[in-house]
Structures are given as C-alpha cells and as structure tokens.
Amino acid sequence: MQQASAEQPIAVLSADALSVAPRQSGAGLAWIGRGFLLALAALVVFILARNLLDNPRLFAQIVISGLQLGFVYALIALGYTMVYGIVRLINFAHGDVFMVGSFVSFFAVSRFSLHTWPAVAFPGISPDLSTLIGAVSVIVLSMIVCAALAVVIERVAYKPLRNAPRITALITAIGVSFFLEFFGALNFVFSPRFIPYQRPFDVYAYWIGAQGIGMVTPQTPAPDGSITFSSIFVIIVVASILMQILLQWLVKRTKIGKAMRASAVDKPTTRLMGVNVDRVISFTFAVGAAFAGLAGVLFAIAYPSIHTQLGILPGLKAFVAAVLGGIGSIPGALVGALIMGQAEALTAGYISTPMRDAVAFTILIIVLLVRPTGIFGEPEREKA
Amino acid sequence: MLLEVNDLHVYYGAIHALQGITFHVDEGEIVTLIGANGAGKSTTLRAVSGLIPARRGVIRYKGRDITATPAEEIVRLGVCHVPEGRRIFAPLTVRENLELGAYTRTDKAEIEKSMQRVFASFPRLKERINQLGGTLSGGEQQMLAMGRGLMSRPSLLLLDEPSMGLSPLLVEEIFRIIKEINSQGTSILLVEQNALMALSVAHRAYVLETGTIVLQGSAQEVRENPQVKAAYLGVA
Ligand SMILES: Nc1ncnc2c1ncn2[C@@H]1O[C@H](COP(=O)(O)OP(=O)(O)OP(=O)(O)O)[C@@H](O)[C@H]1O
Numbered sequence: 001m002q003q004a005s006a007e008q009p010i011a012v013l014s015a016d017a018l019s020v021a022p023r024q025s026g027a028g029l030a031w032i033g034r035g036f037l038l039a040l041a042a043l044v045v046f047i048l049a050r051n052l053l054d055n056p057r058l059f060a061q062i063v064i065s066g067l068q069l070g071f072v073y074a075l076i077a078l079g080y081t082m083v084y085g086i087v088r089l090i091n092f093a094h095g096d097v098f099m100v101g102s103f104v105s106f107f108a109v110s111r112f113s114l115h116t117w118p119a120v121a122f123p124g125i126s127p128d129l130s131t132l133i134g135a136v137s138v139i140v141l142s143m144i145v146c147a148a149l150a151v152v153i154e155r156v157a158y159k160p161l162r163n164a165p166r167i168t169a170l171i172t173a174i175g176v177s178f179f180l181e182f183f184g185a186l187n188f189v190f191s192p193r194f195i196p197y198q199r200p201f202d203v204y205a206y207w208i209g210a211q212g213i214g215m216v217t218p219q220t221p222a223p224d225g226s227i228t229f230s231s232i233f234v235i236i237v238v239a240s241i242l243m244q245i246l247l248q249w250l251v252k253r254t255k256i257g258k259a260m261r262a263s264a265v266d267k268p269t270t271r272l273m274g275v276n277v278d279r280v281i282s283f284t285f286a287v288g289a290a291f292a293g294l295a296g297v298l299f300a301i302a303y304p305s306i307h308t309q310l311g312i313l314p315g316l317k318a319f320v321a322a323v324l325g326g327i328g329s330i331p332g333a334l335v336g337a338l339i340m341g342q343a344e345a346l347t348a349g350y351i352s353t354p355m356r357d358a359v360a361f362t363i364l365i366i367v368l369l370v371r372p373t374g375i376f377g378e379p380e381r382e383k384a
Numbered sequence: 385m386l387l388e389v390n391d392l393h394v395y396y397g398a399i400h401a402l403q404g405i406t407f408h409v410d411e412g413e414i415v416t417l418i419g420a421n422g423a424g425k426s427t428t429l430r431a432v433s434g435l436i437p438a439r440r441g442v443i444r445y446k447g448r449d450i451t452a453t454p455a456e457e458i459v460r461l462g463v464c465h466v467p468e469g470r471r472i473f474a475p476l477t478v479r480e481n482l483e484l485g486a487y488t489r490t491d492k493a494e495i496e497k498s499m500q501r502v503f504a505s506f507p508r509l510k511e512r513i514n515q516l517g518g519t520l521s522g523g524e525q526q527m528l529a530m531g532r533g534l535m536s537r538p539s540l541l542l543l544d545e546p547s548m549g550l551s552p553l554l555v556e557e558i559f560r561i562i563k564e565i566n567s568q569g570t571s572i573l574l575v576e577q578n579a580l581m582a583l584s585v586a587h588r589a590y591v592l593e594t595g596t597i598v599l600q601g602s603a604q605e606v607r608e609n610p611q612v613k614a615a616y617l618g619v620a
C-alpha cells in the first residue's frame with residue numbers, strides 16, 4: 001500500500017514533464033515516440049530540399065497542384081469547423097454535400113444548359129459576358145441547393161438529437177453521409193458509375209517563366225523551364241480567399257456573426273439576449289454548405305469526372321485539415337487545408353500517387369497524438 | 385400587475401423543483417425572492433424568462449400569457465433575465481457583449497445612447513470596452529452582465545444573485561445601481577443570498593423553501609419576521 005502510493009507521484013511527475021505521451025506509458029516510450037517524429041520530420045525536410053535543388057521547376061509545379069487542392073479543401077474545411085464550433089458535431093455528411101454541389105452543377109449544365117441562359121435570353125450579349133454570368137448562375141444554384149440540403153439535414157437528423165450524447169449525433173451524421181452516397185448511386189435515381197462532367201466554361205492552360213507569361217495552345221506549347229497552371233487554378237485560389245475574407249467579415253463584424261460566436265459558447269444565455277439560436281445554427285449549416293457547394297463545382301471543373309462517392313476523400317481530408325488547424329478556428333481551416341494540399345501533392349509527386357491518401361490520415365494520427373487541439377486550437381472549455 | 389405567476393410547477397426530470405408558487409410584481413416595484421441554496425429561486429427566474437418549461441400554472445406579463453412563449457420572444461416583450469453566475473460571453477469583447485444585449489433592437493443611435501447610459505452607471509466598463517469579457521475581474525463581469533441586460537431596455541429586470549462573490553464595497557455599489565435603475569422606471573425581481581441587502585432595497589419580499597413560498601409581505605414585515613431573522617439574517 002504505502003510503497004505504491006509513494007511511487008505513484010514520481011511516475012506522474014515524469015510523465016507530466018514530458019507531456020507528450022499518456023501517463024501510463026513510461027518516459028522511455030515517450031522519448032522514442034518523439035525521436036521517431038523528429039527523425040521523420042528530418043527525413044521529410046531532407047527529401048524535399050534535395051528535390052527542390054534537383055529540379056526547382058518540377059517542385060514549383062507540384063506546389064501549384066498542392067495549392068489547388070489546398071484551396072478546395074479550405075472551402076470544405078470551413079463548414080466542418082463552423083458547425084463544430086457551434087454545435088460540437090463533426091458533420092460527416094459535409095463531404096457528401098460537397099458531392100451534391102458537383103452534381104447540381106452537372107445537371108444544371110448537361111441537362112438544362114443553365115450556363116447558356118444569358119446567350120439565349122439576350123442574343124446580342126458578348127460571349128465572354130454570357131459565359132461569366134452563366135457560370136456564376138450555375139455556381140450560385142449549387143450553393144443554394146447545398147445550403148437548403150444542409151438546413152434540411154440539420155432539422156431532420158441533428159436537431160432532435162441536440163441534447164443527446166454527442167456520439168449519437170456523430171453516428172447519425174455517418175448515417176446521413178451513407179444515405180447521400182448510396183441514394184444517389186441507385187439506378188433509378190442516378191448511377192453508381194463515373195460520369196464525364198461537362199464544364200460550364202472552358203479551362204485554359206497558361207505558362208509562366210523567364211520568357212514571361214502566355215497561354216498554352218497546340219501551336220504555342222509552354223517554353224522549356226516554365227511553369228504551367230490553369231485558369232481554374234486561379235479561380236479556385238481567388239474564390240477560396242474571397243470566401244475566407246467574407247466569412248471573417250461575417251463572423252467578426254455582423255450581428256448574426258456575433259450571435260454565432262455567442263451561441264458557440266453559451267446557448268441558453270444567448271437566447272436570453274433575444275437570439276433565436278435554432279435559426280443561428282441553421283444559418284451556420286447553410287453557410288458552410290454553400291461553401292462546400294462552391295467547392296464541389298470548382299472541384300468538378302478542375303477534375304471533370306464525377307461519381308456519387310467523390311465527396312468521401314476530399315471530405316475526410318478537409319476534416320483532417322480542420323483538425324490540424326484547430327477545429328473551430330476559421331484561420332486554422334485555411335492553414336490546415338493548405339498543409340494538407342501540399343502534403344498530398346508532394347507525396348504524390350515524390351513518393352507515389354496511391355500514398356497520398358495514406359499520408360492524409362497519417363497526419364491526422366500525428367496531430368491527435370502530438371497536439372490534439374491543432375495549430376490554432378485552444379483547449380476545449382466544456383460548456384452548455 | 386406587471387408580472388403575475390400563478391401556481392407554477394417546474395420539474396427537472398423527476399425533481400419537482402417548484403411546487404406551485406404564486407407571486408406577482410407590480411409596475412415600479414423591486415420584489416425580492418429569498419431562500420436557501422436549492423430552494424428554487426433561479427428556477428423561478430428561468431421559468432419566467434422561458435428557459436425552462438412550466439409543467440403547470442400560468443405566467444402572465446402585462447396581462448399576456450407567456451407561459452409557453454420561447455425565451456428569445458420574451459426578451460422582445462421587455463423581460464430581461466440576468467442569469468446567475470454572470471454568464472458573460474468570454475471570447476467576445478465588452479462592446480460586443482453589450483451589443484448582444486441590444487440584439488432585439490435596430491435603431492443604432494438609440495443603442496449607442498443606451499450604451500452611454502450603461503457606461504454612466506459602470507464607468508469601469510468603458511475603460512475596458514475592447515477587452516475580452518473573459519479577462520474581466522469577477523466584479524467587472526457582474527457589471528457587464530447587468531449592463532448587457534440593461535441594453536435591451538427592459539420593463540422588468542430579473543436579477544439572479546447580482547452580489548455573489550463581490551467585495552462589500554462593490555456590493556453596496558451594485559445595490560445602489562439597482563435602486564437607481566428602479567427609480568428610472570424599471571421593475572425588478574431580485575433573487576439574493578444576501579437577504580439583508582435585498583430586503584433593504586426591496587418593496588416586497590417572498591421567502592422560498594424547497595419549491596414553495598412560505599412567507600410573503602412588505603420588505604419590512606419580512607425583515608422583522610423572527611424565523612427570517614434566524615434563518616436568513618443571521619440574527620438570533
Ligand atoms: N439543471 C438541473 N437539473 C436537475 N436539477 C436541477 C437543475 N437545476 C436545478 N436543479 C435542482 O432544482 C432545485 C432548485 O434549484 P435552483 O437552482 O433553482 O436553486 P436556487 O434557489 O437558485 O439555489 P442557489 O441559491 O444555490 O442558487 C435544486 O434542488 C437543484 O438541485
């Protein structure tokens with residue numbers, strides 16, 4: 001008895017001093033773990049540095065593809081992080097809302113030619129302007145449908161469980177996710193196969209290098225040593241940054257934003273201010289889903305082949321991005337997503353393509369082990 | 385009658401927290417509700433402000449039945465509940481906390497005026513206007529909670545233990561402000577552990593014991609009641 005109680009504080013102390021591993025594992029194990037992570041980090045830096053020096057052009061090319069992925073993930077990750085911030089739910093159906101965004105634009109373009117409506121309605125209109133308005137219409141339609149879908153999902157599936165244990169809502173979210181994936185795959189609904197996606201506008205490739213900048217065409221290929229990128233890359237980066245700014249403004253400067261932040265910390269007291277918290281939660285789901293819808297359209301334009309399960313991997317990676325950045329933190333979602341994009345692109349470029357998905361989840365495991373609150377996360381305060 | 389509560393029953397699951405209480409608050413009054421820990425004082429305020437449902441009984445405000453009205457609607461009618469334990473929004477600034485208090489209002493200029501009035505009562509809040517709520521001291525947080533409540537310009541203010549955890553000097557100050565708010569026309573239902581102070585500012589009082597009202601009357605009558613003296617005022 002006495003011996004045990006005399007020993008225990010010492011064990012606790014040494015584990016505390018390391019503060020990495022859980023208390024049960026000994027100090028030695030924690031050091032091995034930490035040493036392993038450091039060795040891994042050193043190896044990664046070494047491989048990257050060598051490749052950068054070897055072929056800077058290829059490296060830059062890979063970074064660009066990573067940025068493209070990263071900014072798509074950033075749009076999706078916002079939805080995870082906003083919803084988690086306010087209802088403490090990891091909304092696993094979010095990736096499937098992203099998929100629905102792709103499909104809405106597919107139907108709008110392929111079946112209803114929505115992207116050509118300005119040219120039909122105003123025959124004299126300039127083709128460029130028509131394309132612009134048409135594409136924006138397709139995107140806005142997808143965002144609206146996704147927002148409405150998310151509000152319905154919240155009302156039907158999550159709201160009745162708001163006071164239930166969190167794991168209940170989490171399992172329900174997984175159920176909703178499966179429903180969206182497999183319902184769309186039913187033959188009478190749509191199709192379980194990959195289908196080619198018709199873009200609402202043409203995507204062009206450009207090169208940039210010592211000789212300047214220009215468009216890549218069959219007659220004028222990119223000069224040696226230049227880096228190529230596409231118009232959709234530029235659109236993705238600009239749209240994602242714009243949405244980040246819009247959301248920052250919404251959350252920090254507007255009345256509803258204040259209500260969102262208040263609801264995140266204390267719902268009953270927020271109601272005492274006259275805020276309809278249910279409506280604030282619906283609004284949060286809607287905004288996150290609209291971003292996912294936008295991401296879905298841009299993703300389909302960038303990688304134009306779609307199927308009903310295309311939301312799973314980007315959804316999970318955006319989720320990892322949100323955790324990595326610190327779930328609940330909006331800047332964290334962007335930073336986490338950019339890291340995820342680079343990790344994926346660099347892995348595909350320098351290790352092997354199939355490895356890129358494994359790396360995403362390796363990052364999740366490492367984050368959960370080393371810093372579960374993520375880069376920008378604060379330790380969670382449990383509150384009503 | 386401004387607020388009229390009749391035979392109110394409230395349950396938390398199987399716990400019968402309020403067992404049929406009846407009381408009222410008239411226009412212009414300060415009414416205090418005193419009682420031991422767990423008597424049901426906070427529960428009463430929560431039921432009036434709509435945070436918890438009444439199982440039985442009627443709550444009327446300005447003659448209108450608000451028993452089933454949701455909390456966010458009741459604020460719009462002019463009833464403001466400053467909850468126990470301050471419950472300020474820690475990650476929001478002092479200004480944002482106050483602005484949330486005025487959530488139901490739209491006229492920017494009028495809101496600004498109310499804010500200046502709050503600063504007149506609590507100058508300390510003005511000095512800390514851009515500080516995060518969570519970084520205020522306990523006393524400052526209490527001031528912020530009351531200021532935030534006043535931002536909705538209530539006709540009836542429900543105060544739950546405004547003096548909890550404050551230094552004696554600050555307690556005096558808070559009670560002075562309560563009287564001042566009342567003299568400007570706001571009726572107040574005041575829940576207090578500090579029965580002596582509460583009875584000194586209130587017009588009328590109710591004593592609550594395990595979910596039932598056991599005594600009521602003018603503040604003076606209640607103060608002179610021997611049982612109250614023994615149980616709540618610490619006088620033999
Ligand atoms: N959320 C809850 N769930 C279950 N029981 C509760 C809850 N809140 C209060 N109670 C119970 O209801 C009774 C009345 O509680 P209430 O908070 O109204 O007391 P109070 O008079 O405000 O006490 P205090 O002076 O300590 O604040 C208590 O027995 C308490 O345990």
Ligand SMILES: [Mg+2]
Nearest residue numbers: 425426427468
């Ligand atoms: Mg109480």
